[in-house]
Amino acid sequence: LKPKNLFLSAFAIFGLLPLLVNFSYVNQSDQFTFEDYTKAILNSVEKNSIIFSYQWDYFISASYYFQYSDNYRKDVAVIDKELLRRSWYFNQLRRSHPDVIDNINYEVKQFLEALKPFERSENFNSNLLEARYREVMTNLVSKNSNRNFYIGLELFANEMQKGEFSLPKGYQIVPHLLLFKAVQGNEYMPAPDADFVIRFSENENRYTQFIKDTIGRMLSYRILYEINWNKIDKATAYYKKLRTLVPEFEIPDQIKKVMDPLIK
Template sequence: AIRWLIQMTAVKSMSFGTSCGVAAIAVLLTSATAFAGNWPFNNRRHYFIAHDYVENLLSGVQPNGLLLTQDWQVASPMFYAQQIEQRRRDVKVVDVNLLRRSWYFDYLRRTYPDLIERSREKIEMFVEDLKAWERDPAEFKSNALLTQKISTAFLEMIQSIVTNESAVGPVYMTRDLLLPDTTNGAVTQWLTQSYQLVPHGLVFNLTRDSRFHDSPDVQLETRGLADGSVRFEKDDVVNLKILPGYTSMLINRGRYLAAFNQHARAIIAFKEALILDPNLAAAREGLAESTAKLPSP
């Protein structure tokens, strides 16, 4: 239809006014076609993914818990939920990456003064080094001793925060802290060597012992994530980070339950992962293994 309209505008016998009208229609049709083609990607009428993501994260965190993350896709919506919507202000959310910026400690002092006070000594030691680095990062880059000093102070601060907060409430972390990362590698190593990571919803609960920790299975809300009601480009953050976050934690939950012979519950977790992504080999393998270990009826 658009090609026909363009051809019509080229007909010499057509009046100037008619030609302009046809051209205008062609432009409108072109715009309408582009609009219709992109509508599934831009229509956010049923977009609940960010809201549900925060709710699912918080549903796995008990009252007065500490949540460690280095994922901005977690920290930013959580900040909005707590500071703007005033939801779950009891949860202490700490972005590990932002701890490398001195201004972030001003925010933490205002928001979580008790947390700062409980680890004040280690925090002040690190912030002193941090401000020195901010004044002259080149000096630290060229001095291995200074680099080692600030790295040690950072790790000791994290250790102090986690240890002290675990004395007053549960401590959690998001899966991104397990991903290969040279920046926070020492933190990840210490956490995994010092604590058992118990998958609960979209977070890991850190526990000192190795026994089985039972908890109600979290019912994750996943509206629009994989039901076809919202479409995403392949490079959309939903496909790259959010969806893998759900599926990997469901698989982790299934593996954890299976390790303690909770195979019926493990099967549920593996099936939920496959609903979101039917091509997950790890979920299929876990499902098959747990199914095979169920007692015969």
């Protein structure tokens, strides 16, 4: 081989080597988990619902893709809790769901006024800014009562436990399917059948593990809810789905003690 051809051959070999070595790790051709998970969440809520979450890597970014590229369930207002801290995000929400923001226009104006010096790197009142931010979140629920309101597991497990996010007076949350639903009153709240399908790839990573854990925890909450209301048939259906979809999930003993004798 001529020196030039020898150099090109060596360059091609060393250039392709990382691809060949890492292909099985980076190959995403059979990765449908995020699409399935996102569509399962969107399809679990009623028309014109609001979903409040910050599962950006797992659900929200994918939901925006399917909503705005594929026109898939554009009726659902998906709101990212963390992006709600930025002024530009309200413009985006106002374009996609104007009535949702119009209903909290006063709270938004108050928040944006407190946010302005922060975004300009000027001195700002952090306590006032946080208070205004929390008012926006709480009033998203109370002033959009014409829409069903859902929150992600992460909000329940973190912000609600710390008191950083609270529902308006008279509201409580009920495990719905893959989300919690904000409801008024104490009556039994039905949830959709767990007939969704999630395709998990053989290439496991922390993102797919998060989704598996979220599904396991949410179905567990729903099973306990059904048991507490003595809806054993519904609890059994969710329990079978949980064991089939994420068999490696560690089901709480209080559920297994009730359900295992019925299944066996």
